[in-house]
Amino acid sequence: MEENLDPKIKKDEKLVERNLRPQSLAEFIGQNKLKEQLDIFLRAAKERKEALDHILFYGPPGLGKTTLAFLMAKEMGVTIKITSGPALTRAGDLASILSAMKKGGVLFIDEVHRLNKIVEETLYAAMEDFALDIVLGKGPSARSVRLNLEKFTVVGATTRIGLISGPMRDRFGYVQQLDFYEDDSLTEIVSRTADVLGVKVDLGAAVEIAKRARGTPRIANRLLRRVRDYAQINNDGLITINEAREALEMLGVDELGLSEADRKYLDVVKKNYGGGPVGVENIAAALTEDVGTITDVYEPYLMKKGLVKRTPRGRVVV
Ligand SMILES: Nc1ncnc2c1ncn2[C@@H]1O[C@H](COP(=O)(O)OP(=O)(O)O)[C@@H](O)[C@H]1O
Ligand SMILES: [Mg+2]
Incomplete structure (x- = not known):
């Protein structure tokens, strides 16, 4: 599935995705209930001039977890620092990231279920107390000092909620599941992406691509790019339902959009x-x-x- 993609395709995709990401909650299509809640959550924190409470997004790949993390930081007008569970191998790395966080800043941790135990324990203590206990020296002369941190917000993302430990999960004040998108939201996403890419897609074609996208914006955007290639070679560039169907058939994407x-x-x-x-x-x-x-x-x-x-x-x- 997503994970099985050729690394080169994956890298290209990351670059394209960065440009396609909605920059504000208003631009984020679908997931209306979630958006409504996030909007309240953002406005309340802004009004109180406080950091957002820690947030955990979970759900299958490609539904918008990373996008939401970025746009929450943007909406708050704060900086975002990006890392991931497997990248944070030592508690010391985490300590240096946290001690450099600015007030209200967001630390985005992708694949948060993949943190190792020691880093995880350091992290959830810091999330709760906004402080780090650091041991200086070794042996009998070792002593522990407490380093106070600015209030920051952790935004975690995971496809594997079942692998997050209880104590870790409890540190997130807001835990939200992302669900597959309905066809009409995906149609809107395809049309929006087409605009961003400067591709002409009529409504019928957008619907066709959306229907076969496995409920997933990332796949919708990928299919659109492949259909665009096909239309560019085979006609003047306007994508109608016929080009969309031909191209998708050629790609082996079936009517249900199964991978x-x-x-x-x-x-x-x-x-x-x-x-x-x-x-x-x-x-x-x-x-x-x-x-x-x-x-x-x-x-x-x-x-x-x-x-x-x-x-x-x-x-x-x-
Ligand atoms: N609600 C949305 N509206 C528009 N585009 C979206 C939406 N959700 C996701 N996308 C697009 O789909 C792609 C994958 O989203 P991403 O946030 O990386 O997913 P995840 O982190 O859940 O795997 C990105 O290019 C993003 O711009
Ligand atoms: Mg992601």
Whole structure:
């Protein structure tokens, strides 16, 4: 799925994504309930001239977690420092980042479920007390000093909420799930991206791309770029439903917008297990994925589409 992309494509995509990101809450399409709450949360903190409480966004890849982190900082008018669970290997690295944070600044930690234990413990103590306890020296002469920090905001993002420890999760005053997008929001996203890229896409084509985007803005934007390539070579550049369909067919994106990985999942359950019920461990082994990725990344969309059901005896393909 997202993670299986060729690293070069992934890098290009990161660059493109940076330009496509909505810069304000108003520009962020869909997720209306979430937006409403964030708006109140932002305005209240601004009015009190306080740092935002710590925020945790979770949900499948490509739904806008990173985008929201950036735009929260922008809306607050504060600086954002970016890191990730796997990048923060030592408590000392975290300490130097935190001690350099400005008042009200945002520390965005992507893949926050991948922090190691020591860093995690240092972090949640700092999130609670806005202070770090640092041990100076070694042996009998070692002593601990307390370093006070400016009030900062951690915005964490994860695709794997189940892997966040209880104490870590409790430090976030605001925990919000991002859900798959409805087709009409995705259509709007495709049209917006087309404007940003200067591509002419009619409404029918935008709807067609949206329908096949697995409920995911990142995939919608990717499909649009591929359709654009196709239209550029095959006609004068205006993308109508015909070009969209031809291009998507050529790319092997099916009507439901399922990815290669989704189809493999369904195939395994149907062919190897007669449609189920089958334990998720068996599916994970057949796909050489870990169980958590199957449950947190693959299955939510398949279940939303009614293709897979979780039953007490295992997964069933409907
Ligand atoms: N609600 C939205 N409106 C417009 N574009 C969006 C929205 N959500 C995500 N995107 C776009 O989709 C892409 C992936 O979003 P990102 O925030 O990186 O997802 P995540 O961090 O959840 O994996 C980005 O290019 C972003 O601009
Ligand atoms: Mg992200």
